[in-house]
Amino acid sequence: MRFNKLDLNLLVALDAMFTLRSVSRAAEQLHMSQSALSSSLARLREYFDDELLVQVGRQMELTPRAEVLREAVRDVLVRVDTTITAMPSFDPTQSDREFRVFVSDFTMAVLMPHLLSLAQEEGSTVRFHLMPQTRQPQRTLEQGDADLLVIPQDYCSADHPTEMLFEEDFCCVAWDQSRFAREGLTLDQYKAAGHVVMQPPGMDRSFENRFMDGAGISRRVEVTSYSFLTAAYLVLGTERVATIHRRLADLIQRGLPLKVMPLPVKMNNMAQVMQWHKYRTQDPGLVWLRGLLHQAVLRMDA
Structure with missing residues (x-):
């Protein structure tokens, strides 16, 4: 199929090469020979009158023209995938579809078990790929690499629809043999204590860190973790404290010698939402x- 003398099939090859920055790996992903893909690249270079990808050392880099084209090509392919190839109906008991859902380990621990349980009770045959946090979750969505994001509202893109799932507040946890567990935790003690803090992989700050910085609260960070779930484990046997989600603290406290305490500073609740690509609003599978x-949230809080 051609449009303005461009073979549109070449856009799929171009997108793969832009993403992988390798002719050989793109050929492998597309189940093409390397020579065939090299021929496609030559035709694309001729059409756009640009090298598009150039060898720099051991890897290929995108030219300035290619950088401009990269997101436009991905947007076109996502739109085609979601509006033309989408199935008109969806039956979770007959589908082998895989849903790619972007979640933190907090959401994975407190919410996703209820989602999986509900799906099984319905007799669903779909699969779930739970994906880790990235620096730019909205880019993951726009490139079609995730079907759904479950993230704090503050991290959402203004370009795509969202729905509220639940609000979350925060608390402090400490080892139940620590002085904080015995004596309590004032704001001055909180500031002076050693802290275990979660730093999201590839992201600047967590919701908690954003709030503390904005409130002018400086903490003595002694341990940094990449996981919300492990932060509570890392205070055990120490005089450190961690600030974590209330639902996560309630879950972990059942099996660990922890003391859960109120946060000695008024912190805004976190709005946890789901976001999907605007082209997929009517996707029957995503609607399901x-x-x-939403049902999983009700079960979580029951």
């Missing part, structure tokens, strides 16, 4: 998944 997530 979004509804199931």
